[in-house]
Structures are given as structure tokens and as C-alpha cells.
Amino acid sequence: MQRFSICFLATVILVWTGTTSAAIDLKKFGRIINTEGQVTLVHHDGKRAAGAPNLPLQPGDRLITGENGVVRFLLDEGYFFTLFEKSAATIDELVLFDPEKSPALLLEAGHLQTEQAFRVNSIGLALPVIYTPGVIIQTKIATFDTVVSPDGTTAIAVKQGLIKIKRERDWLTLSGGENVVLGMDGQPDESALNLPGQNDTVRQWRKAQTAKLAAGLKRTLPQLHATFEQATTSLQEEIKHLTEVARSLDEPLTAQKNGLEQSRKYDQTLGRQMSVRQKTFDQRTGWFREKLNRVTVLAGLLPRLDQELTASGTAADNESRAQLKIELEFVKTKMPGLQKQTAAMIDVIRQIDARNRELAALQAKTESRYKAGLEVIKDK
Incomplete structure (x- = not known):
């Protein structure tokens, strides 16, 4: 039987410290x-x-x-x-x-x-x-x-x-x-x-x-506006933070992948670096998700409010209804740009997830070769 290189076996370190989310059926x-x-x-x-x-x-x-x-x-x-x-x-x-x-x-x-x-x-x-x-x-x-x-x-x-x-x-x-x-x-x-x-x-x-x-619409609308503004600002800030963390994670992911592909080596130093940055990325992704969901709920609130007032026939003064129309237009104008930003961020999250899966598959392949090499040596 062919004997695997002892040098190769000694340099393979199988410690994947990144995280991947298990695929959902x-x-x-x-x-x-x-x-x-x-x-x-x-x-x-x-x-x-x-x-x-x-x-x-x-x-x-x-x-x-x-x-x-x-x-x-x-x-x-x-x-x-x-x-x-x-x-x-x-x-x-x-x-x-x-x-x-x-x-x-x-x-x-x-x-x-x-x-x-x-x-x-x-x-x-x-x-x-x-x-x-x-x-x-x-x-x-x-x-x-x-x-x-x-x-x-x-x-x-x-x-x-x-x-x-x-x-x-x-x-x-x-x-x-x-x-x-x-x-x-x-x-x-x-x-x-x-x-x-x-x-x-x-x-x-x-x-x-x-x-x-309907009776307190004039008082409620400014509160809704302020809440929506605060939520969208918080989401945009989180997108900036998450983008920075994603960039910092990309470098060691790429280096580790190249190492496994070219020399079949897993770099422990890179692994520790990836582990820390992946943990931060997961945490930031959770915060991004929470803030995005809050904005989504708030964006859907005003149109439903308008529909409810109209369907119920509940009277509201003309000034309040005019202000409601302004707020609806504000949300309508604000959301497309925000949706574009969040869609791009979700693509980044998807790419990081795919990179982690690819790296895990490479490591599994390397581990399989490692075990096969041990069997060759054992048989020899």
C-alpha cells in the first residue's frame, strides 16, 4: 500500500473554531x-x-x-x-x-x-x-x-x-x-x-x-414619528458596525481556506482569530436582526392604522388626518433606501454563512484524508 507523508500528517491540525448554522429543512x-x-x-x-x-x-x-x-x-x-x-x-x-x-x-x-x-x-x-x-x-x-x-x-x-x-x-x-x-x-x-x-x-x-x-391622533402621530426615526437610525448604525465586523472576518476566512486548499494546513493562530471575530459577528447579526424586525413592524403600523381608521368610520379631525398622510408618505419615502441597505447586509450574512460552510467542508475533507493516512500507516 502507498504510504502517506508523515510530514503531512503531522502538520494537519483539525480544530475548526468557527460557527455555521445547521441547514433548515x-x-x-x-x-x-x-x-x-x-x-x-x-x-x-x-x-x-x-x-x-x-x-x-x-x-x-x-x-x-x-x-x-x-x-x-x-x-x-x-x-x-x-x-x-x-x-x-x-x-x-x-x-x-x-x-x-x-x-x-x-x-x-x-x-x-x-x-x-x-x-x-x-x-x-x-x-x-x-x-x-x-x-x-x-x-x-x-x-x-x-x-x-x-x-x-x-x-x-x-x-x-x-x-x-x-x-x-x-x-x-x-x-x-x-x-x-x-x-x-x-x-x-x-x-x-x-x-x-x-x-x-x-x-x-x-x-x-x-x-x-382617533381622539388623540394629533398627540400620537409625533410619538410614532419619533419612534420610527429612532429605530431606523439605530438600524443604520448597526449596519455600519456589522459591515466592519464582516470585513474583519473575511481576511482570516480567506487565509484559512487558502491554507487548507494549498498546503492542507490548518493555522491555529488564524483559527483563534476567526473564533473571536465570528463570535462578534454572530452577536452583531443578532442585534441587526432585532433592529431590522423592529423597523419592519413599525413601518407596517402606520398603513394599518390608516386602514383601521378608514374601515371603522371613526372620525378624526382634518388636521390629524392630513398629518397622518404626511407620515405615511414619510415612511413610504424612507423605506426603499433602507430596504436596499438591509438587503445588501443580508447578502453579506449569507456570504459569510456560505464561506463557513465551505471551510467546514474543506476541513472535513482534510480530516478524511488524515484518517485515511493513519489507516495506511496502521496497515503498513
């Missing part, structure tokens, strides 16, 4: 269970379809319900959701690059019921996270209702289990039988939501919130 990612009334599925590529049982759901898809529309869907064969009438929710696409594979649902407006059950044939998604205009909800195996009113107020009622609510500066924990109403700043609102899970009560609360909003 998109065929099993999610699906619609059943629908009632008007339900629209907007795919991540912009194509629209009527919601129907067994339609697959993918990262980036958006569900919209009309008057009397209801859609029940699941993620990972065990996380059940019901989106009630006049609601909109999006599954974010960055779950594809999340090492923990935690899907996020962006609830722009309306009523979402969440129920976690025992998972069968799981593809291993982590517990979902729900974004509303004011808070982020981390689930802990629970059944609960989340309702977002047209002004961004969030009502949460827990039927059973435990959830954690991330506010701007702290966390709030709710358990079975507890409920809370939080404004866009995450602070308690004087509104009340009783009887968790009772949809008639939710309808009454949403109707009352719309009437309240």
Missing part, C-alpha cells in the same frame, strides 16, 4: 393548517396567493387576514399559531442564519394566539420570538394571546405557561392567568384586557383603542 419549516374568510399569503419574493390548508410557509412569508378572516398555521410541527381577523404577521428570513434557529414572528397589527405543543418530526427550531411595535416576547412553552392595536399598544394575556417580555430597558415575566397592556415605550397602559383568549373581548378592546386613537 424548508420543506418542513411550516404550513397552513386551515383558514376561514379572507386570508392572503404574501411570499418572500412578493408573489401573493390565497391562504389554503397545507400551503407551505417559508422564512420571509407574510400572512394577512381580512374582515372575518382567520388562519391557523404551525412552524416545526409543534408551534401552533392562530391569526385572527384584520391582522398581519411576517416570519422573518434571518432564522436561516441563526445558530439557534429561533424563528421570529413580526406582528404588525391584530390578534395572534400562540400555542406550543409536543413536537413530532421536529426539524429542531428553537422557541419562537414575537415582535410587536413596543416589545419582544420570548416564549417558554406557553399558550397566550398577543394583540396589537392601531397605535402600537400591545396587550398580552397568558392562558398557561410562562413568557418573558423584553422592553427597552428591562424584562417582564408573565405566567398563566396574568395579562398586561403595554404602550410602544413598553410601559403599562391604562387600558384593560380581560378574559384571555376570548375573541369577542379582543374585538371590543381593539374597537375601543381605535376610537381612543
Whole structure:
């Protein structure tokens, strides 16, 4: 038998310290269970379809319900959701690059019921996270209702289990039988939501919130404007930081790849450097994802607010309606440039993920050769 070079065997060091997110089986990612009334599925590529049982759901898809529309869907064969009438929710696409594979649902407006059950044939998604205009909800195996009113107020009622609510500066924990109403700043609102899970009560609360909003629209719009401006500025700053970290990671990734391809050597110094920078990149990617999802939810809030006021026939003074039109135009003008920036950033994240996978494959190939060499020596 041919003998492998002892020199080659001695110089191969198989210590990959980078991270790659395990591939998600998109065929099993999610699906619609059943629908009632008007339900629209907007795919991540912009194509629209009527919601129907067994339609697959993918990262980036958006569900919209009309008057009397209801859609029940699941993620990972065990996380059940019901989106009630006049609601909109999006599954974010960055779950594809999340090492923990935690899907996020962006609830722009309306009523979402969440129920976690025992998972069968799981593809291993982590517990979902729900974004509303004011808070982020981390689930802990629970059944609960989340309702977002047209002004961004969030009502949460827990039927059973435990959830954690991330506010701007702290966390709030709710358990079975507890409920809370939080404004866009995450602070308690004087509104009340009783009887968790009772949809008639939710309808009454949403109707009352719309009437309240119409009366205070002149005061609410500047708050929405300031919140949106702050969120977009924070996102743009995070894009700059993440771009810098991605550039710093690119150099050692390239050098390590070249080393494995040309001399079959894994450089430990580069490996340590990559590990530190990859950790920073993953952290920054998580922050980018959080800030992007917040902007997305806020951008969808104003159009829904306008639709709700129009559909309900709730009166608002002419000056307030004129200001609302100005704010809608502001968001419409602001978003295309921001979407272009975020799309470019997501491409960078996708490229880094692909580079990590390529490097891991090269290392696996080198490891295979290394083991084969040991077998040759052993046989010899």
C-alpha cells in the first residue's frame, strides 16, 4: 500500500473554531393548517396567493387576514399559531442564519394566539420570538394571546405557561392567568384586557383603542414619528458596525481556506482569530436582526392604522388626518433606501454563512484524508 507523508500528517491540525448554522429543512419549516374568510399569503419574493390548508410557509412569508378572516398555521410541527381577523404577521428570513434557529414572528397589527405543543418530526427550531411595535416576547412553552392595536399598544394575556417580555430597558415575566397592556415605550397602559383568549373581548378592546386613537391622533402621530426615526437610525448604525465586523472576518476566512486548499494546513493562530471575530459577528447579526424586525413592524403600523381608521368610520379631525398622510408618505419615502441597505447586509450574512460552510467542508475533507493516512500507516 502507498504510504502517506508523515510530514503531512503531522502538520494537519483539525480544530475548526468557527460557527455555521445547521441547514433548515424548508420543506418542513411550516404550513397552513386551515383558514376561514379572507386570508392572503404574501411570499418572500412578493408573489401573493390565497391562504389554503397545507400551503407551505417559508422564512420571509407574510400572512394577512381580512374582515372575518382567520388562519391557523404551525412552524416545526409543534408551534401552533392562530391569526385572527384584520391582522398581519411576517416570519422573518434571518432564522436561516441563526445558530439557534429561533424563528421570529413580526406582528404588525391584530390578534395572534400562540400555542406550543409536543413536537413530532421536529426539524429542531428553537422557541419562537414575537415582535410587536413596543416589545419582544420570548416564549417558554406557553399558550397566550398577543394583540396589537392601531397605535402600537400591545396587550398580552397568558392562558398557561410562562413568557418573558423584553422592553427597552428591562424584562417582564408573565405566567398563566396574568395579562398586561403595554404602550410602544413598553410601559403599562391604562387600558384593560380581560378574559384571555376570548375573541369577542379582543374585538371590543381593539374597537375601543381605535376610537381612543382617533381622539388623540394629533398627540400620537409625533410619538410614532419619533419612534420610527429612532429605530431606523439605530438600524443604520448597526449596519455600519456589522459591515466592519464582516470585513474583519473575511481576511482570516480567506487565509484559512487558502491554507487548507494549498498546503492542507490548518493555522491555529488564524483559527483563534476567526473564533473571536465570528463570535462578534454572530452577536452583531443578532442585534441587526432585532433592529431590522423592529423597523419592519413599525413601518407596517402606520398603513394599518390608516386602514383601521378608514374601515371603522371613526372620525378624526382634518388636521390629524392630513398629518397622518404626511407620515405615511414619510415612511413610504424612507423605506426603499433602507430596504436596499438591509438587503445588501443580508447578502453579506449569507456570504459569510456560505464561506463557513465551505471551510467546514474543506476541513472535513482534510480530516478524511488524515484518517485515511493513519489507516495506511496502521496497515503498513
